[in-house]
Amino acid sequence: MVGIYIGSTAGYAGKNFIAMSLGLRFKKLGLKVGYMKPVGAVPSREDAAPGDEDAAFLQKVLGLNQDPALVTPVVVTREFTRRAFSGDIGDLMPGVVSAHAELSRGKDVMIIAGSGNFLDSGLYCGLDGVSVARALGARVVLIDRYQNESRYDYLLRAREVLGEELAGVILNDIPESYRPEVDELLAPFLRGKGVHVLGVIASDPLMGAIKVSDLAERLGGRILSAHNKADRVVEDFLIGTMQVENFLAHFVRHKNSAIIVGGDRADVQLVALEGSCPCLILTGNLHPNDIILTRSEVLQTPIIMVREDTFAVSKKMEHILTRHKLRDMIKVNHGAQLVAEALDFDFLRERLGME
Secondary structure: OOEEEEEOOOOHHHHHHHHHHHHHHHHHHHEEEEEEEEEOOOEEEEEOEEEEHHHHHHHHHHHOOOOHHHHHOOOOHHHHHHHHHHHOOOOHHHHHHHHHHHOOOOEEEEEEEEEOOOOOOOHHHHHHHHHHHHOOOOOEEEEEEEEEEEOOHHHHHHHHHHHHHEEEEEEEEEEEEHOOOOHHHHHHHHHOOOEEEEEEEEOOHHHHHHHHHHHHHHHHEEEEOOOHHHOOOEEEEEEEEOOOEEEEEOOOOOOEEEEEOOOOHHHHHHHHHHOOOOEEEEEOOOOOOHHHHHHHHOOOOOOOOOOHHHHHHHHHHHHHHHHHHOOOOOHHHHHHHHHHHOOOOOHHHHOOOOO
């Protein structure tokens, strides 16, 4: 049985995305795949049994029906953190190892999903990524998601700590403008330092997209019109605070962007509606006039009304689009295709000793 621990250099780097894609690929090869997430950071309840939302979703995608208490033996809640800081939790690793032994019985491959960042997250309770991966005898695949720069120092440090236990790294969400530097400088540099680059995944707007209905919920807003189009996808956003002429020049280059605009800016609202934006987000808790509402219904463009001002909403949007979870089957299938095209799967199997 081969164990693969999926870790990352920071939170929200794409661990679920990679775990899901690898699991589906191994299943396609006819292998029996198991899955666990030893430490859950998104508590949920399934049939009165505590678990983790991400783990529940991944199980569903992989066609598994395992006990949530085994899949995620440690769920981080406020009460858990309080007990941990009070020194009242004891040694948690034996429970993790026992759960892994149960889940891996009869499996060819175990996908083990990490939480937070690999080297540090979980140190306070003895369940950091290094300790867990070693206790479970798993090889590590690290994901580094590009956010202003790559964390090459972190990857080198991980290699120093893990040695050959590090199967390789995946560079995720690489923008087109940074790709030449990755291919010509960074990847060769890492390989020269013994860090095996398994694949480079380009930025893809769909993977950071969110449905209008989910966006309204996350913003604490209310959909006022075109409710039947609430499943439309938003990939980015624009702020409509400028003059109409300047706004129009930006808008034509960002067709799948939600428009954040003050509820009193009917001029910009009308331009955005006529330009077929996926949705309008009206700030300041200001209701649109009847002309805007009518055009919204005719053009089938949802309007979301929120209480906060434009600046506060734009900051929330940045956070949401960076951290929105993988929860849609369109994204699942698209993400699996991106990984299939970018990952050197044969090399990964070789690094895992599966050849």
